[in-house]
Amino acid sequence: MITPLELVVLDMAGTTVRDDGVVEQAFQRAAERTGVADRMPWGEALEYVRETMGQSKIDVFTYLAAGDRAAAARATAAFEDAYAEIVAEQGVAEIPGAADAIQGLKDAGLTVVLTTGFAPVTRDVLITGLGWEGLIDLALSPVDAGRGRPAPDLVLTALLRTQTSSVAAVAIAGDTVSDIESGRRAGAGFVAGVLTGAHDRPALSAAGADAVLSDVTALAPALVQRELLPLVATS
Structure with a gap:
């Protein structure tokens, strides 16, 4: 039985925010x-x-x-x-199409949380610079959760803070092996790697990604394809 998604947890630098070194x-x-x-x-x-x-x-x-x-x-x-x-x-810039991708997930009824290895001060500078304060539901740093990645704490804290019903109702996406390992350890229902950041397809696949995507804009279509998200998310 497929568990409907309720929460998407997205990494920041390299996944939704351009890093450029x-x-x-x-x-x-x-x-x-x-x-x-x-x-x-x-x-x-x-x-x-x-x-x-x-x-x-x-x-x-x-x-x-x-x-x-x-x-x-x-x-x-x-x-x-x-x-x-x-x-x-x-300056700071999004991964092309990231804001629209996040809005699409929210339009499909999902909660969207950003997570990062940065301290809150840096995290908040990025969110403010992008003007995303009203776009996302929550943003978390390791200090908010206990341990940073690859521990599952950030994903589980996002679940608890948003009152998501189960870990199976969580999808995560990130550009690093640590993102994938964190999602797997948390028991997330869907774990995706993206190729816009630090690690390549073989590394992300080896870490246990359910899918390796070109970028975050491909997440909603991948979820639709797996019947985890209604078709409205791709519009």
Whole structure:
């Protein structure tokens, strides 16, 4: 029996918000300003950053700082500052068609929640910059949920906050392995990867994605095809 969807949980950077290397740039600025990654060559540190895209930033910096949580906290604050600087310099833009895709899901009667590994201050800068305050139902950061991805906490917190009836009624979409793993661990009814961000099709498929889509605009048609969403969502 197919469980009708009630909630869609969407990642931000690389899934609904264009990244264009901003996350990597912010990591590099933070590393340079705090010395948090000095114990390894920058190329090695950058490779780890790419592998862990989508995870809580303080968790990534804790690894780079060899477990020093105080240093990781300083680096995370520097990252948030650097990200805000870059957004101020370059502006913020959606993945083409993302706002219309979100509105289509809402028009089909679904609740839409954005999740991210960013701190709330950065998350809210992006949402304000895009003018999405009235578009989405909720936005969550790791601090709101307990643990960041790949733990299931963000998805489960979205379910609890929106009073969704079951995990089977949740669909998620994200551009990273961590997004897919988080959705799978939460027991989401449908887990999709998108190819507009950090990780490629083989990685997303290997992580357990039910589908790997070109971008977030392909989510509603994929749900319609699987009879998880009424046809109105594609209009």
